[in-house]
Each structure stands twice: as C-alpha cells, then as structure tokens.
Amino acid sequence: MKNILILGAGTAGTMMANHLRKRIDHTEWSITIVDKEPQHYYQPGFLFMPFGIYSEEDIVRPKSRFVGDGVHYRDSAIERIDAAANQVLLEGGETLPYDVLIVATGTAPAPDEIEGMTGPDWRDRVHEFYTFEGSRALRGALDKWQGGRLVVHICEMPIKCPVAPLEFAFLADTWLRERGLREKTEIVYVTPLSGAFTKPVASKILGHLLDDKKIDVVTDFNIGHVDNEAHKIVSWDEREVAYDLLVTVPTNMGDPMIERSGLGDELNYVPVDKHTLQSKAHANIFVIGDATDVPTSKAGSVAHFESEVLVENILSFIAGKPLDTKFDGHANCFIESGNGKGFLLDFNYDLEPVTGKFPIPGIGPMSLLEESRLNHLGKMAFKWVYWNVLLRALPLPMIGHKMTLAGKQIPDGVVRPTAAH
Amino acid sequence: MPDTTINGITVSVDADGYLTDHSQWSRELAEGLAAAEGITLTDAHWKILDFIAADYAEKSAVPGMRRMNKVGGIPTKELYALFPDGPIKKAAKIAGFPKPTSCV
Numbered sequence: 265m266k267n268i269l270i271l272g273a274g275t276a277g278t279m280m281a282n283h284l285r286k287r288i289d290h291t292e293w294s295i296t297i298v299d300k301e302p303q304h305y306y307q308p309g310f311l312f313m314p315f316g317i318y319s320e321e322d323i324v325r326p327k328s329r330f331v332g333d334g335v336h337y338r339d340s341a342i343e344r345i346d347a348a349a350n351q352v353l354l355e356g357g358e359t360l361p362y363d364v365l366i367v368a369t370g371t372a373p374a375p376d377e378i379e380g381m382t383g384p385d386w387r388d389r390v391h392e393f394y395t396f397e398g399s400r401a402l403r404g405a406l407d408k409w410q411g412g413r414l415v416v417h418i419c420e421m422p423i424k425c426p427v428a429p430l431e432f433a434f435l436a437d438t439w440l441r442e443r444g445l446r447e448k449t450e451i452v453y454v455t456p457l458s459g460a461f462t463k464p465v466a467s468k469i470l471g472h473l474l475d476d477k478k479i480d481v482v483t484d485f486n487i488g489h490v491d492n493e494a495h496k497i498v499s500w501d502e503r504e505v506a507y508d509l510l511v512t513v514p515t516n517m518g519d520p521m522i523e524r525s526g527l528g529d530e531l532n533y534v535p536v537d538k539h540t541l542q543s544k545a546h547a548n549i550f551v552i553g554d555a556t557d558v559p560t561s562k563a564g565s566v567a568h569f570e571s572e573v574l575v576e577n578i579l580s581f582i583a584g585k586p587l588d589t590k591f592d593g594h595a596n597c598f599i600e601s602g603n604g605k606g607f608l609l610d611f612n613y614d615l616e617p618v619t620g621k622f623p624i625p626g627i628g629p630m631s632l633l634e635e636s637r638l639n640h641l642g643k644m645a646f647k648w649v650y651w652n653v654l655l656r657a658l659p660l661p662m663i664g665h666k667m668t669l670a671g672k673q674i675p676d677g678v679v680r681p682t683a684a685h
Numbered sequence: 686m687p688d689t690t691i692n693g694i695t696v697s698v699d700a701d702g703y704l705t706d707h708s709q710w711s712r713e714l715a716e717g718l719a720a721a722e723g724i725t726l727t728d729a730h731w732k733i734l735d736f737i738a739a740d741y742a743e744k745s746a747v748p749g750m751r752r753m754n755k756v757g758g759i760p761t762k763e764l765y766a767l768f769p770d771g772p773i774k775k776a777a778k779i780a781g782f783p784k785p786t787s788c789v
C-alpha cells in the first residue's frame with residue numbers, strides 16, 4: 265500500500281480527503297488525515313458571534329463527521345515533517361510514512377508577535393475575533409459596552425479573510441445604532457496599508473462607505489507596541505491611537521510545526537508553485553489553503569477552488585504525468601457592509617475586483633462590487649453551503665475554479681489578464 | 686493609463702504614480718521617482734530597492750515589514766529613516782513595483 269497523508273482537517277484538508285477518496289484506487293492507496301483539534305469551526309462565523317448573529321452551536325461541528333468513508337482520521341498534534349525521510353512525526357513519537365504529503369495546516373493569529381499585545385489589557389480591553397475563544401470573549405466585551413473609542417486594527421498583512429476587520433467595523437456601526445450607542449462611540453479603523461480600500465476600482469466605488477458611516481481611518485500604521493497602561497497602540501514612527509476597546513487582528517502565521525520542519529518562509533507559509541500548489545522544495549509535497557505563500561486571499565472559497573485543481577494534479581502526479589491543471593488565484597467573497605447589506609468580490613491573480621453580474625453574465629442575480637441586500641443573504645447562505653457543499657467536496661453550481669471574465673465590466677486603465685480564460 | 690515624464694523618461698503610471706509596466710523601470714528612473722518623494726538615493730537605499738526587486742521575482746509580491754527584517758536583514762527603524770512615513774509603499778514605488786494592497 266502507498267500512503268497519501270493529509271496534515272490538517274480544517275477547510276482545505278477535509279475537502280482534499282473527500283475529493284481523493286472518491287477518485288483514488290483504494291486497493292493501491294491509503295488516505296490518512298491528522299488534526300490536533302477535534303472541533304471544526306466555521307471561521308466566517310467568528311465575525312458574527314460577537315454581535316449575537318450566530319450562536320456557538322451554529323459554528324461548531326465534530327471534525328471527523330465531515331471526513332467520509334475510506335479515510336483514516338487521526339486525532340493528534342503533528343510535531344514535524346521530515347521531508348528527507350518522507351515521514352511525519354506525531355506528538356508522542358509515532359511516525360507516519362508518506363508517498364504524497366498534503367499540507368493543510370492553515371494560519372492562526374500569533375498575538376505574542378507584537379510587544380505588549382498579550383499584556384494586562386488582553387481579553388479585557390484588547391480583543392480579537394480570529395479564534396473561537398476570542399470571538400466569544402469579544403461578545404462579552406460588547407455586551408458591557410457603554411460607549412467610548414472602539415478601535416478596529418490590523419497588525420500586519422497578510423491576514424486570512426483580509427476584509428473581515430472592515431466588515432467588523434461596518435457591523436459594529438449597525439449594532440451600535442440599534443442599541444442607541446452609536447452617538448457615544450467613536451469608531452476608528454487602523455491599517456498598515458494606505459487605505460481601508462486599496463484596489464483602485466473598489467476604492468472608487470466603495471470608498472464612501474467609511475465616510476457615510478463616520479468611521480475614521482488611520483493609514484500606514486505599522487504597530488510597534490501596545491501601551492497597556494495608557495491604553496494606546498503606538499506605531500514605529502511614534503504615532504499613537506488611544507482605545508477603550510481595541511479589536512485587533514494579530515499577526516497571522518502558519519503553524520510553528522512548519523518552522524520546526526524547516527519548510528516555511530518568515531511567516532511559516534510554505535513556498536509553492538502558485539499554479540500547481542506543488543512545494544518548491546519537494547516534488548511529493550503539495551500545500552493547500554491558508555498554509556501556502558500564493559499571492560491571493562487566504563479564504564475558504566480559495567481553498568475550495570484550489571482543491572478542484574489539486575485533486576487533478578495529485579492524480580496526475582501519482583500517475584507520473586505532468587501537472588496540467590492550473591490554479592489562477594480565483595477568490596469569491598461576500599463582504600458584509602452593515603444594515604443588512606453586502607457586496608461580492610470575484611477576482612484572481614491577474615484581475616482586481618470589478619463590477620458586473622454573477623454568476624450568470626448580464627443577469628446575476630448577484631451583483632459584483634455593489635451593495636445589495638441579496639449579497640448579504642448570500643453571505644448568510646454561505647454557512648449552509650460550507651457545511652453541506654464545500655466540505656463534502658461537491659462542485660458549486662455554475663462557479664468553476666477558473667475565474668471567468670464574462671459578466672465583468674473592466675474599466676479603462678485596469679490591467680486585463682493576459683491569459684485566456 | 687496616464688503617461689508621465691520623470692528625469693526625461695516617459696512612463697505609464699497608475700493614479701497614485703506607481704509604474705504599471707515594470708519593464709519601463711531603470712536605475713536612472715528610480716533617481717527621478719525618489720527625487721519626487723524628496724529622497725536622494727544612497728547605497729543604503731539601493732540595498733533595499735535591490736532586495737525588493739529580487740524578492741518580487743521570487744514571490745510576485747512586495748515584501749512586508751517582517752520579510753524586510755527577517756529575510757532582507759533591514760531593521761524597521763532603518764526603513765523609516767531612509768523612506769520616511771510609509772517606507773514600504775515609498776520603496777515599492779521607487780523600485781517600480783505596485784503599491785502593497787489588500788484584496789479590495
């Protein structure tokens with residue numbers, strides 16, 4: 265028997281296990297998946313939990329339930345990949361040999377990377393919503409909120425779901441209004457980038473949202489440390505932003521296991537070919553989801569499109585054929601803009617988000633880069649789609665892994681993708 | 686795309702003045718782009734610009750602060766001293782690469 269070993273049973277690992285078990289020759293290949301944490305969290309729900317829109321039960325399920333028949337599920341922490349010996353060491357000393365390895369260990373907030381972040385204010389006046397515990401604790405903090413300075417902040421890029429902090433600010437604006445607390449609350453959005461929106465087309469169309477909602481924006485803010493005594497964040501160029509409640513997105517990093525294995529870059533992401541997802545260092549290692557260094561968003565939708573590409577490439581690899589299926593960086597994300605509305609982005613490595621109709625060109629029913637009630641409903645429906653379609657590795661009707669240009673309006677001056685799609 | 690003339694060289698730039706075609710970049714042009722930011726390029730600046738170019742070739746992205754520190758060996762304080770205010774976006778502009786952005 266030969267072994268396909270999948271590290272991580274989150275979004276991407278679960279999808280790969282389900283794709284492969286339906287396609288692989290089970291008389292020749294055995295599939296094993298390993299994860300250290302028994303619960304599967306629907307991470308997009310972490311954005312909604314603080315506002316009481318989702319309960320804890322809405323977003324937690326046992327992981328093993330989503331891994332179908334024909335896959336061995338192992339509940340264990342992974343210590344290290346020994347790529348030279350084609351084996352993985354588990355915590356406790358057991359080793360698992362592999363012929364093909366799929367790394368899907370994701371990315372997680374690493375608040376200790378910023379000086380003072382986990383000081384006395386942590387989980388008191390300083391919160392995050394990128395973990396289950398963090399999102400739950402923030403819910404408690406919001407319940408007690410009576411007004412003051414609410415600072416929504418990004419430590420450094422890249423982060424998974426890069427628009428989530430902006431969505432948090434928009435949802436906070438609505439939530440505060442509904443409670444009669446908006447007049448008593450200043451909302452400040454602090455980013456290391458040059459604006460809340462940074463892509464030219466999106467900035468033009470959506471830039472007004474911050475003004476409309478009276479959210480102050482502080483740009484080019486590279487945090488140096490958190491001053492817990494004075495309740496301020498301080499940048500490298502000594503600018504200060506005071507907070508009563510800081511909702512930060514800590515530095516996101518790949519699992520320390522990647523660093524221990526000597527396979528990662530400075531953020532523990534594994535360098536891969538951005539079209540085939542094959543590791544640059546080892547031909548029999550493939551990487552998917554948030555764990556890669558590919559220059560597109562780290563998102564569940566991206567993991568889904570990648571999984572459709574990667575299953576083909578792994579089947580080609582084990583058959584000794586060239587890796588012909590190419591990933592184009594396709595991402596498709598619903599963004600909450602508050603007041604029961606949302607907008608939708610569809611983009612890839614070569615094309616920034618533009619306006620248009622989706623998924624049916626000219627018809628929709630979704631509209632790209634435009635605020636609508638339907639896009640908000642799309643975001644809320646995503647939870648059902650995630651549990652029932654994506655994790656089971658079923659295709660999304662009408663939406664393929666290759667981004668399509670049909671239905672998109674590409675304004676003059678925007679670089680058009682050169683490759684034919 | 687608007688054209689602009691820097692140091693006597695005509696190039697295409699986006700609305701924020703970033704080159705849209707890296708093949709139009711040259712060291713001479715960089716001097717002009719830097720001058721427009723009030724910066725006179727020294728060897729210390731060039732070390733950073735060269736690192737960004739080498740790294741962009743590998744990662745298809747402008748390196749962030751952490752990568753500048755850890756992989757480029759350039760401390761944050763030095764970046765701020767050489768390219769005041771927004772060091773990464775300024776250095777990226779002078780090196781002829783796109784402005785660091787998020788997805789939207």
Ligand SMILES: Cc1cc2nc3c(=O)[nH]c(=O)nc-3n(C[C@H](O)[C@H](O)[C@H](O)COP(=O)(O)OP(=O)(O)OC[C@H]3O[C@@H](n4cnc5c(N)ncnc54)[C@H](O)[C@@H]3O)c2cc1C
Pocket residue numbers: 271272273274275276277298299300301306307308309310311340341342343368369370371393394395424425428519521552553554555562563564565566567596597598
């Ligand atoms: C607040 C928030 C909002 C989001 N909103 C959206 C959205 O609206 N749309 C969207 O598409 N995406 C969204 N995302 C992003 C999406 O959740 C992730 O991109 C997706 O889950 C990535 O899947 P993954 O498999 O790469 O990583 P994960 O799903 O995080 O899985 C990684 C797995 O690896 C395991 N693991 C790691 N290290 C080890 C180890 N050493 N030993 C054993 N196991 C290990 C972990 O336990 C985990 O189960 C959001 C994320 C957050 C945090």
